[in-house]
Amino acid sequence: MYDEAKSPYERSLIAGDREFRELADFAPVMIWRSGTDQLCDWFNTPWLTYTGRAMVDEVGNGWAAGVHPDDVDRCLATYVGAFRAREPFSMEYRLRRHDGEYRWLLDNGKPFYRDNRFAGYWGSCIDVTAHREAARAQRILVNELSHRVKNTLAVVQAMATQTFVGDRPVADALTAFESRLQALAGAHDMLVNHAWEDVALRGVVEATVAPHDPGQSRIVIDGPPLMVASAPAVSVAMAVHELLTNATKYGALSTDTGRVDLGWRFDPASERLQMTWKESGGPPVATPTRRGFGVRFIERVLAGQAGGAATVAFEEDGVRCCFEAPARSWRHVTENFRTPVSIP
Known part of the structure; x- marks a missing residue:
């Protein structure tokens, strides 16, 4: 079990064995972990590369500094609420990338257990900005197409009504x-x-x-x-x-x-x-x-x-x-x- 007397950063240094860290660091997703105190104590290399920050800056509640100001309250409320209920969660929020741009992430978290005792949460994130933009473009396209079809039908209706009268x-x-x-x-x-x-x-x-x-x-x-x-x-x-x-x-x-x-x-x-x-x-x-x-x-x-x-x-x-x-x-x-x- 984790030694809760240690700081999140100290816990991060001893998180898992070497093989696990290698596997997590090569994963194509951003992975994080928190202990039973709700504080995050480890992030994989893709997360750190994405944010451009060191592990010592991200652990604890440090990661929340990168969340968009408009999303941080909702993000933390979702996380804390799920944590207290020991339930999985899925949420989207904007996180500041290493170049300063805020990008949308899909964050999925789930509680894990050791020896039948709650041990914390594992979570994984993917950048869904392109997906959101594509979905938005599709909605705009559908709305525009609907508008144009209605306009065209209105013209055709007017032509038919007037042409066949008399x-x-x-x-x-x-x-x-x-x-x-x-x-x-x-x-x-x-x-x-x-x-x-x-x-x-x-x-x-x-x-x-x-x-x-x-x-x-x-x-x-x-x-x-x-x-x-x-x-x-x-x-x-x-x-x-x-x-x-x-x-x-x-x-x-x-x-x-x-x-x-x-x-x-x-x-x-x-x-x-x-x-x-x-x-x-x-x-x-x-x-x-x-x-x-x-x-x-x-x-x-x-x-x-x-x-x-x-x-x-x-x-x-x-x-x-x-x-x-x-x-x-x-x-x-x-x-x-x-x-x-x-x-x-």
Whole structure:
């Protein structure tokens, strides 16, 4: 049995035989031991290497000096409570590593007996920081995925609700709905290729416009280099798709002489872009008696999804749409716009 008259450090010097110490020191875990007085009297080499402290500094309650201040009370309460009840325990807490960084440890302790008499506790610890960070990243990923799926379903629901309302023939409605789904899928494909990070606004616009203007002669695109997040990117792509569809059927792109000017400006003070779609050279425009699905979809659904605003005006010489959304310049901060841009 242990001589309780000896100090924890003295007990540490005679803990176990040489073979045991060699085995414990080569173990891939951090091991500690305490006597019947609750004081730790031995730590293996991996523990001492991890903390960067000597045995004499760790024994007794010295090890607790390395526990994070926010965890020490809970850590000691768990240890003392289990010790008094002679029960095993498992807890996580942050311990200061030799380089000063606090890392999360999983500490498992269990009472041991000699000659049927309680002799103290053995414990082992492993660093679980990477596991905790991976679990946290997974939770964030699941939450983000859930959020994006809900947003996408909301867009699809709005498309379905509006597309199949009214007296439109079913075949026409199905064609329109399929076209909108393809546009939505195209926007999502672009975001997947960029790992759902910010994407270049020009890339979003050009990819959406390309099928409608193969020769790049009827739709003029102009604007500074900007980056947009996933939600605004999808909304911009869908809004441009709706405008292109309308222009091809009824507007500037339905004739050989029509054209579209699609440009945007950026206000660095508010970090928002204002995109303007303006048709010209097409058939005369008359204000419709009721706003169609495309207009309502842009103004109500897509603008809300993008966190901005949108308006569609049926001007005499061509449709005008103004779409506003958050964005950021991709220029270095020293090269960024320093004076707010005046947006007409």
